[in-house]
Amino acid sequence: MNRKLIIALTLVAGLAASTTAQAAGTCPQPRKTQAAPANFASKAIPASADAAAGKTLYQKTSKPMACKMCHGEAGDGNGKLGKALKPNPRNFTCTDTMKDVSPGQMFWIIKNGSKGTGMVAHGKSLSDKDIWNVVKYIRSDFMHEK
Ligand code: HEC
Numbered sequence: 001m002n003r004k005l006i007i008a009l010t011l012v013a014g015l016a017a018s019t020t021a022q023a024a025g026t027c028p029q030p031r032k033t034q035a036a037p038a039n040f041a042s043k044a045i046p047a048s049a050d051a052a053a054g055k056t057l058y059q060k061t062s063k064p065m066a067c068k069m070c071h072g073e074a075g076d077g078n079g080k081l082g083k084a085l086k087p088n089p090r091n092f093t094c095t096d097t098m099k100d101v102s103p104g105q106m107f108w109i110i111k112n113g114s115k116g117t118g119m120v121a122h123g124k125s126l127s128d129k130d131i132w133n134v135v136k137y138i139r140s141d142f143m144h145e146k
Pocket of ligand 1: 033058062065068069070071081087088089101105107117118119122
């Protein structure tokens with residue numbers, strides 16, 4: 001291994017160590033996310049939405065990276081990268097915060113991103129159908145909705 005690489009790796013390890021103390025999975029979570037336009041916020045999950053397909057996207061295949069890298073395998077906001085982000089990724093298991101976040105609001109942020117945060121727009125890589133599938137997965141598995 002060359003020296004530059006070793007120095008770079010040491011820096012990354014140090015950064016990771018200094019940020020792990022941050023509470024990514026806090027609840028209630030401070031939330032300043034922009035509100036979706038009213039006609040989106042009130043949209044319901046289509047009956048055809050498929051949580052299993054959403055799970056694959058969330059845990060594995062969504063681009064540029066799987067949602068779990070930030071939001072965590074268990075949806076608690078504690079993904080590997082999530083801990084280093086400010087604001088922290090949403091903790092979907094936090095009822096106090098999520099009670100104010102409608103399915104349509106989630107759809108809109110997943111599609112368009114949350115400006116100035118690590119939550120990038122996924123509207124180019126995910127179809128509307130994909131996004132509803134992932135919303136359905138998050139709400140049924142992490143928020144225990146039917
Ligand atoms: C690079 C890290 C990262 C990835 C990858 C990521 N997110 Fe996020 N996400 C965030 C952050 C940070 C926030 C908090 C944004 C804020 O505070 O406005 C967030 C917020 C959200 C919200 C909350 C919207 C609201 O109104 O409160 C939803 C829903 C969401 N993400 C879904 C997803 C889904 C689904 C994926 C995968 C397709 C994904 N995210 C991938 C970092 C990420």
